[in-house]
Amino acid sequence: MTESSQPLRIGFVPEHFSTPLYFAQKHFGLTATLIPFPSGTGHMITAIRSGEIDVGIGLTEAWVAGLGKEDAPGDGGYRIVGTYVETPLCWAISTGAKRPEITSVSSLKGSKIGISRIGSGSQVMGFVLADQQGWLTPGESPYSDFVVLQNFANLRKAVNDGTADFFMWEHFTSKRYYDSGEIRRVGEIYTPWSSWKIVASTALLPEQNPDKRLLDLFKKLDEGIHYFASHHDEAVKYISTELDYSEADAREWLKTVQFAIKTEGVDLKVIQSCVSILRKAGVLAEGKGLQPESMLAKGLGAQFPQ
Known part of the structure; x- marks a missing residue:
């Protein structure tokens, strides 16, 4: 079996936001190994750089800071390839x-x-x-x-x-x-930005020819999100029985969250805005680390201004 036919290893945070990912696997045949990271996005950055996972779904600010810091190792280890949640956190x-x-x-x-x-x-x-x-x-x-x-x-x-x-x-x-x-x-x-992004290991992103498993992931995630939007009762049941939330809190959360209708691709303006605020906040230094354009994977629906 070639490596590209192995299931993707996807890191995720086992919280309410993971429900559409669960639906993508349960209802739409997403073939992937889902690996929970209860300690969050910072842990996933370490894992994707060490080759333990191929893809991570986590917080925008952590992914951007990880690539924008001047001490990011090698090529940074990953690129931002998709949008998961549109609303702020x-x-x-x-x-x-x-x-x-x-x-x-x-x-x-x-x-x-x-x-x-x-x-x-x-x-x-x-x-x-x-x-x-x-x-x-x-x-x-x-x-x-x-x-x-x-x-x-x-x-x-x-x-x-x-x-x-x-x-x-x-x-x-x-x-x-x-x-x-x-x-x-x-x-x-x-957060002054949309809150969740999808990243992929640079090993999956040769120039202009991204790994086909990523395209399948975007398709199945889109289906999982669409299903989530029209099956709130099933979402609430999953969140309140399998995750650490009450039914009332799950229902209240549903009113506040909007997932991306199309997960593939990232609007460069969102990343530029995040970098700008992180520089102002002293997290990133001007002129150091990867610039916003370089944080995105080319050829994966990344939206660069014309």
Whole structure:
């Protein structure tokens, strides 16, 4: 069997957003090995660079930061090939249940921020928050420490035992832990860009002749998304029984999310806007790392301005 006839290994975050991917496999015959990464996009970047996965579906800001940093290894290891979610992501800002000294977002300046990994969305958005709050000073960190905690469970524990003061994670994934009283909500911040993108290993992307399995993935994902849009009850049942959400939260989330109608391709303007904000926030440096045009795979529906 040649390598190109092996099933794609697709990294994904096992949260509510993964439902159309599940439907693509269940109802439309997507032949792929789905590999969960509960620790998020930063972990997937490591995995795609080391050859453990072929494709990743994760957060725009983490993929862009991974390619835009000056220390990205080799050719960066992957390119952004598709769009998964069109709507922004609402990041909830959380602290421990018994941390009365943390009263508001403004009280977090100079505190310890918990993140899943270096380069993860949870770290990148920390800088975007600092930029929005006016905490950025050249040459200084807006936080006293970035505490790497790997996953959501460790982040929740850390803000309660004082290892970290706050962290940011997706709103609906956090909500049940507010409802149970395990953690407390301090605020929220929306990504200033569409929130989820699809990337592929550069090994799958020879010039002008992308791996045929990618084209099949886009077709099946489009079908999974279309099915998701017209089968909300089935989506809610899956999310509330197989994933960590209540039925009410699943239904509320459905009102807030819009998946891409056509997953293949990326609008360069979205990547340019993301890079611009990440430079302003001090995540990326002007003139270093890959430029936005080079982050996209040519020949895969990438939308370059004429």
